[in-house]
Amino acid sequence: MVLDPHRWLELRRFRGLYESGAMSLREIAKETGLNRRTVAKYLSGETPVAPPKRAANGQPRRLAVDEVAPLIDAMLRAEILLKGAVVHERLVAEYGFAINYQRVKMYLQEARPRIAEELGISPGQLAGLHRRFEVVPGAQAQVDWGDEGKILAHVGIPKVYSFHMTLSYSRDPFCCFTTSQDLAAFFDCHRQAFAHFGGVPMSIVYDRTKTVVRRHVAPGEAVPLHPEAVAFAGHYDFDPDVLAAYRPTGKGRVERQVLIIRDHVLAGRAFSSIEELNSAFTAWVPLRRAKVHGTHGEVIGLRAVRDHMALRPLPQIPYVVAQRHLRYVGKDCLVAFEANLYSVPALRVRPRQLVEIRATKSQVSLHSTSSDHRGGTLLATHPRAVGRGARVVDETHWNGLPTGAGRRVTAGGELSAPRRKEGQDPGPDSLVALLNRAAATQVEVGRRPLSVYDELTGTRPFTTHPSTEETS
Structure with a gap:
């Protein structure tokens, strides 16, 4: 495959970038619109790149950019740092030239240093130049x-x-x-x-x-x-x-x-x-x-x-910007946002319900996705947490949930007593239960040889060691 002159010119300017490692084959292929294998073949040096074809009279074939070159030079003389996109835009909009943007960029690479030399601007100065602008007050x-x-x-x-x-x-x-x-x-x-x-x-x-x-x-x-x-x-x-x-x-x-x-x-x-x-x-x-x-x-x-x-006056009502996010309610009535947890009322939500978070710089408000009988959606409002891992909880949001205060355990029999309310005087039953519990610690436990149980059951003993005993 032999590249046409336009492709040859375009690919030639990437050889130095490729050899220095500044651009990869993929990036060059994307920039030129060529296949990556074609780019690799021509930049590797294995296949010689064909020079631009000449016309029948031996002169170089005229390119489309040659027609607009005087206009581009005039633009650069007026503003040496004019961007390629601006040059291309003006050629199309003001002069009606249907020219490829890449052709304009390639021509500017050659023309800009040449025009800068005409204007007495060195290449080093050209690289560090930018246009200074001034504005009027309040602008x-x-x-x-x-x-x-x-x-x-x-x-x-x-x-x-x-x-x-x-x-x-x-x-x-x-x-x-x-x-x-x-x-x-x-x-x-x-x-x-x-x-x-x-x-x-x-x-x-x-x-x-x-x-x-x-x-x-x-x-x-x-x-x-x-x-x-x-x-x-x-x-x-x-x-x-x-x-x-x-x-x-x-x-x-x-x-x-x-x-x-x-x-x-x-x-x-x-x-x-x-x-x-x-x-x-x-x-x-x-x-x-x-x-x-x-x-x-x-x-x-x-x-x-x-x-x-010269500044414009401030409006009477400030504009409040709020981030909006959708999050699910956990089984613990907490909603996660930015690695922090915020509570919502247990009586107004259900597990895995989708709620909307509206966050400002200092506040987080949680809203239901559907309005209630009064037309409101607000569930809770909290100050916005700083950092990560914080729990911002309103204890009243857990009203109506089991607290575990009624849990009781018993050992059975007379050793257990009903749970006494705070501030209540201990009755006689409570005193008896305490005495029974104290007496149970003084019960003596008898010890008998295992042979006694063997004689009662008529079975052979598990061991013949005479000192083996079991607590009865």
Whole structure:
């Protein structure tokens, strides 16, 4: 099999990656759309790769990308870091060229260094460049998580996370600490940030976290948002802005803040609770706002005033995000959620009944899947447990179940007496039972030789040893 020129060009660029071990045959086959055996045959060097065929006049055959090459070069001269997906999109939408995206990517690999050289940009500079953007007051905030590890492990909290939101115009920071990164905690931190700033920015930049993005998609496709993220953003009237994959510079302002807070708030200090961590950040904020920022050259606090004034107002009713899960009721009237157990009323459930759990950051409520005669579904409400292995039980939920208080044992005869209630005076019968029990311990037990029993039964003795005796 001889590859056509397009396939030859496409496969040739993977040879160095394959030989260096950066890509496997399977990955190259998936990228090129070729069979894995074909890729292995041509990259192994056993089969020479045929060069591109030439036209009848001896000149190289013209490729489809050659027609749009001047346009691509012009785009790169205007913006050297323009992404291949954007170039392909504009060629199709604005110029009507039906060209393959892979052809555009291959051409950019050759054209970008050439255009950069024309513009006086070295290859090393090209690799580290990114586009800086500026925004108007109140227009944007950036959000990120920080993993603070076992900072509270000595008090039984295995993991602590820091939530960060930074206003892009002023770099005014917000941070709070939590033990979870789930949906309820994520948007509860948003509410705290909005209260801290006194309003809501017009847009918030996220990476592709699972609390915002429902699933990952290929580059160029629309990112499907999590339904709760859409509802939360609609309630607070801001636009979620999800970064493209592998674009850490897209929210560099908040990522820098994560490191700053670790250095200025956490480093060299010991804490014993989440509240102490949050208080330490609150005490540090005035110091941060008094600094002159190295990029915009203004005092952060003064610039933050303009940022806060441009924010959108907070709604009167907060949006409460709750995780929803279905769980079964155990025979002990306990429901398992996140490795913890929560009780439900025994008189309102049955074993293996399916109940719905609605969990917020601080509370867990358990609901029946069908309403009662009053139209309600709530079975129980508990504070949310921290960590794993906790039992959160309301003792009244076990009312109506056997307690085992009526259990009695007897030895038979006069040695047993009825169980006396607490506070009741012992009667004469109780005294007699005690005397009988004491007298029974003084009974002497007689001993006889086994031969006596042999004579009575007329059987041969089991042993002839004269000293063998049995207690009678």
